[in-house]
Amino acid sequence: xxxxxxxxxxxxxxxxxLGLGRDKLLRMLRKMVEIRLFEERVxxxxxxxxxxxxxxxYLGEEAIAVGVAEALAESDVVVSTYRGHGHAIARNVPMVxxxxxxxxxxxxxxxxxxxxxxxxxxxxxxxxVATAIVGSGIPIAVGMGLAVKQLGxxxxxxAFFGDGAVNTGAFHEGLxxxxxWRIPTLFVCENNQYAEFTPITKTFAGExxxxxxxxxxxxxxxxxxxxxxxxYSTTMKIVEKLRRGDGPAFMECITxxxxxxxxxxTAWYRPREEVEEWMRRDPIxxxxxxxxxxxxxxxxxxxxxxxxxxxxxxxxxxxxxNAPILPFEQLKQFIYST
Amino acid sequence: MExxxxxxxxxxxxxREEMRRDERVIIFGEDVAVAGGVxxxxxxxxxxxxxxxxxxxxxxxxAIVGAAVGAALMGxxxxxxxxxxxxxxxxxxQLVTHAAKLRFMSGGQLKVPLVVRTQYSLGRxxxxxxxxxxxxxxxxSPGLKVVLPATPRDAKGLLKSAIRDDDPVLFVECGxxxxxxxxxxxxEEYLIPLGKADVKRRGNDVTVVAVSRVVREALEAxxxxxxxxxxxxxxxxxxxxxxxxxxxxxxxxxxxxxxxxEDSVKTxxxxxxxxxxxxxxxxxxxxxxxxxxxxxxxxxxxxxxLEQEYMVNADKIVDxxxxxxx
Ligand SMILES: Cc1ncc(C[n+]2csc(CCOP(=O)(O)OP(=O)(O)O)c2C)c(N)n1
Ligand SMILES: [Mg+2]
Numbered sequence: 018x019x020x021x022x023x024x025x026x027x028x029x030x031x032x033x034x035l036g037l038g039r040d041k042l043l044r045m046l047r048k049m050v051e052i053r054l055f056e057e058r059v060x061x062x063x064x065x066x067x068x069x070x071x072x073x074x075y076l077g078e079e080a081i082a083v084g085v086a087e088a089l090a091e092s093d094v095v096v097s098t099y100r101g102h103g104h105a106i107a108r109n110v111p112m113v114x115x116x117x118x119x120x121x122x123x124x125x126x127x128x129x130x131x132x133x134x135x136x137x138x139x140x141x142x143x144x145x146v147a148t149a150i151v152g153s154g155i156p157i158a159v160g161m162g163l164a165v166k167q168l169g170x171x172x173x174x175x176a177f178f179g180d181g182a183v184n185t186g187a188f189h190e191g192l193x194x195x196x197x198w199r200i201p202t203l204f205v206c207e208n209n210q211y212a213e214f215t216p217i218t219k220t221f222a223g224e225x226x227x228x229x230x231x232x233x234x235x236x237x238x239x240x241x242x243x244x245x246x247x248x249y250s251t252t253m254k255i256v257e258k259l260r261r262g263d264g265p266a267f268m269e270c271i272t273x274x275x276x277x278x279x280x281x282x283t284a285w286y287r288p289r290e291e292v293e294e295w296m297r298r299d300p301i302x303x304x305x306x307x308x309x310x311x312x313x314x315x316x317x318x319x320x321x322x323x324x325x326x327x328x329x330x331x332x333x334x335x336x337x338x339n340a341p342i343l344p345f346e347q348l349k350q351f352i353y354s355t
Numbered sequence: 356m357e358x359x360x361x362x363x364x365x366x367x368x369x370x371r372e373e374m375r376r377d378e379r380v381i382i383f384g385e386d387v388a389v390a391g392g393v394x395x396x397x398x399x400x401x402x403x404x405x406x407x408x409x410x411x412x413x414x415x416x417x418a419i420v421g422a423a424v425g426a427a428l429m430g431x432x433x434x435x436x437x438x439x440x441x442x443x444x445x446x447x448x449q450l451v452t453h454a455a456k457l458r459f460m461s462g463g464q465l466k467v468p469l470v471v472r473t474q475y476s477l478g479r480x481x482x483x484x485x486x487x488x489x490x491x492x493x494x495x496s497p498g499l500k501v502v503l504p505a506t507p508r509d510a511k512g513l514l515k516s517a518i519r520d521d522d523p524v525l526f527v528e529c530g531x532x533x534x535x536x537x538x539x540x541x542x543e544e545y546l547i548p549l550g551k552a553d554v555k556r557r558g559n560d561v562t563v564v565a566v567s568r569v570v571r572e573a574l575e576a577x578x579x580x581x582x583x584x585x586x587x588x589x590x591x592x593x594x595x596x597x598x599x600x601x602x603x604x605x606x607x608x609x610x611x612x613x614x615x616x617e618d619s620v621k622t623x624x625x626x627x628x629x630x631x632x633x634x635x636x637x638x639x640x641x642x643x644x645x646x647x648x649x650x651x652x653x654x655x656x657x658x659x660x661l662e663q664e665y666m667v668n669a670d671k672i673v674d675x676x677x678x679x680x681x
Binding site for chain 2: 127187214221
């Protein structure tokens with residue numbers, strides 16, 4: 018069986034060893050703040066009735082998308098999910114295009130045809146897939162890995178999915194295939210410990226998700242998903258191996274949703290002590306404190322980053338609100354390519 | 356005695372009554388127990404019947420329906436829930452290649468008394484992967500029954516019949532209707548037979564056959580047309596397989612005009628089968644070509660406005676009937 022490596026939170030004193038300079042660290046913080054404040058806007062717009070349909074927020078999981086994205090090259094490919102706004106922002110999809118998509122507007126990433134659950138799809142930014150069918154992105158990411166391998170490209174594929182996805186047939190079939198084909202795909206399980214309203218403890222058999230992946234002979238890592246640097250450094254290590262042609266890898270990132278499954282969900286089913294415990298591990302607060310320790314930020318700078326992002330979001334919201342909707346007659350051109 | 360129930364409440368009552376009546380009835384699916392279903396259809400059942408009979412499953416659709424087949428073969432009467440019809444594709448092998456055929460291919464040795472409940476969410480701004488409506492695919496699986504209730508009252512009576520039926524039943528609910536309105540539902544027990552269409556409104560000028568969500572649209576259209584002196588007969592298909600052609604054909608013989616309105620995409624949808632049957636058996640009674648109102652041959656667009664334009668509605672039915680009669 019492949020080895021499972023556990024990666025806990027990394028102390029700030031290690032950041033320099035990883036070659037992380039001030040600019041990179043500040044960029045990561047900024048990205049996480051963007052995702053946080055963007056999702057809070059989406060939530061507000063939903064309750065104001067300006068957004069319809071389901072929106073699954075990435076609140077609390079920001080460290081994973083940012084940690085992974087910062088370790089990738091622009092040419093690498095990401096398979097996202099219905100909880101994908103954070104993946105998109107981390108990969109530099111303009112927030113206005115993501116929000117316009119959530120609002121069903123013609124200026125959205127998918128011209129308003131996809132919606133929140135597919136808003137991350139942006140070929141230009143290396144996200145060709147964001148699926149709403151749990152687990153279905155896994156085999157697709159395997160096929161992408163096969164393609165880049167056969168085409169002799171040095172790109173890697175990253176597939177994001179939740180803890181719930183590991184109980185689908187697609188997960189098992191996909192991981193096995195990835196292992197026997199030795200393709201350059203990194204599977205990233207965002208283990209927020211719940212699938213909708215059901216805790217993983219009631220639906221998962223076995224020791225851990227990483228251990229399950231390791232059964233396929235895939236090197237697997239269990240990472241503190243609320244520590245952006247732990248995610249980043251593990252991804253860096255893996256991606257280097259994948260580019261050398263070392264078969265697939267698996268990363269289980271342990272995290273927690275700040276809110277419910279979707280905007281409408283109050284998360285009534287989560288014990289209060291558990292929620293409180295996890296709120297103390299907020300990934301942005303933690304990273305902010307670490308950067309303070311290194312003297313890279315202070316309260317003033319933190320506040321001004323937030324203010325900048327809020328100001329940008331004011332513009333984003335206005336622009337998305339005022340954007341047009343595609344005329345129905347134009348939809349036909351998107352059904353077939355010929 | 357009558358009182359008002361929503362679609363979800365009526366279904367809940369059907370499940371509750373059948374579980375009280377028959378210990379072999381069990382329920383399983385994603386979030387059906389502790390949460391009482393994402394749309395509250397199974398609310399309170401865990402509390403009444405306990406965790407052995409109301410079971411939360413992992414996200415494992417193939418195993419959910421497969422386990423229902425196995426449990427049914429061994430003497431239980433499982434009601435499995437697949438949260439969205441879109442996810443049924445993952446379990447389709449178990450449903451069409453096993454459940455539907457086991458009785459036939461075992462020369463009648465076996466029976467598979469299971470119900471797969473699911474719902475479609477067209478009209479709820481859920482986008483292309485959470486709005487699909489494809490009961491017509493399952494018409495290609497003889498041995499499987501396909502039921503599509505349109506009202507709370509029918510939903511209850513049909514679900515009770517489906518649970519008592521000795522054959523596998525795919526029971527397709529309309530998510531948009533779950534909590535949309537309430538109607539009178541008798542308190543005393545009643546069953547509605549599978550395989551029978553229901554004339555929901557009598558009329559003489561045009562027959563409108565509608566399915567699931569669209570039945571309400573057809574009734575509203577009929578009301579508006581009535582004010583203009585056009586008399587519409589509205590038939591609710593209720594069961595797509597086995598299909599009750601007789602009720603439809605009898606109506607066409609009277610009205611000599613047929614409009615079919617339903618949510619499948621047009622090509623190969625339920626309307627295609629209905630039209631084919633009428634063409635085969637009652638062409639000579641038709642004064643004008645059959646009119647089909649369907650979703651266009653296109654995935655469901657996300658944008659709320661585009662989705663509304665995509666869907667069949669009362670306005671479109673009024674227009675079609677007016678053209679036909681006028
Ligand atoms: C195949 C399939 N089954 C069920 C669903 C309904 N569903 C949507 S999200 C979800 C929970 C998924 O949980 P997890 O994989 O842990 O991801 P999270 O939402 O926690 O990020 C479920 C059951 C679905 N979209 N696809
Ligand atoms: Mg989860």
